[in-house]
Amino acid sequence: MKRYKDWYEDSFFTPVWLEDDTDFSNVEWEEYNKRGNKGIKKSILYRYLDKVNEYHKNTIDMSMALVQASNWKEEDVIGWHLGAAYAGCRITLVKNRRDWLDTAKHETMHALWTYIRIHTGTDLKDVLGTDEDGFVHGDAEGFEEYKYEEHLPKIKPHLQLAVGEDKADEYRSLLQLAIRKLRKIVKQLRLDIMS
Numbered sequence: 001m002k003r004y005k006d007w008y009e010d011s012f013f014t015p016v017w018l019e020d021d022t023d024f025s026n027v028e029w030e031e032y033n034k035r036g037n038k039g040i041k042k043s044i045l046y047r048y049l050d051k052v053n054e055y056h057k058n059t060i061d062m063s064m065a066l067v068q069a070s071n072w073k074e075e076d077v078i079g080w081h082l083g084a085a086y087a088g089c090r091i092t093l094v095k096n097r098r099d100w101l102d103t104a105k106h107e108t109m110h111a112l113w114t115y116i117r118i119h120t121g122t123d124l125k126d127v128l129g130t131d132e133d134g135f136v137h138g139d140a141e142g143f144e145e146y147k148y149e150e151h152l153p154k155i156k157p158h159l160q161l162a163v164g165e166d167k168a169d170e171y172r173s174l175l176q177l178a179i180r181k182l183r184k185i186v187k188q189l190r191l192d193i194m195s
């Protein structure tokens, strides 16, 4: 993952990285779309996030599973960005092969596109002048798949804004969680005192 982390930090900013070795050799896969393309069963990815969130309290914004090629059970698709978030986290899967970094960049761009829209209300379409696939897949004139670098200066300010908004939201919910816990403790204390 080092090459991905270097690319991300050079392109955007230094996030908090959490890394974990997960065994994907025996996990179930399921269809992700009507064409029958498959990805790792979503409930398995969700349970994994639940485990991490016990400690990190839903502050994880993106997860990427870099899956060993021999464990990748889909022939035509080499990477996924799930349409829906789970616990505020955008989920991506990448098949680990020779050019996996390109796929990782591709899925990251899908994730950032949605992340920015959710947290700032800004549609990058208005910023870049093309829709998501035009930019990420290079479908539009003047855009090429994997060659995202020249467009990043336009995206970065929106990403910074989104991260700021997201952190404020996460801070508020952590604060609420802390208050709820405190109330419980206070109640407990009162009961203890009364008993």
Ligand SMILES: [Zn+2]
Residues within 6 Å of the ligand: 106, 110, 136, 137
């Ligand atoms: Zn794509």
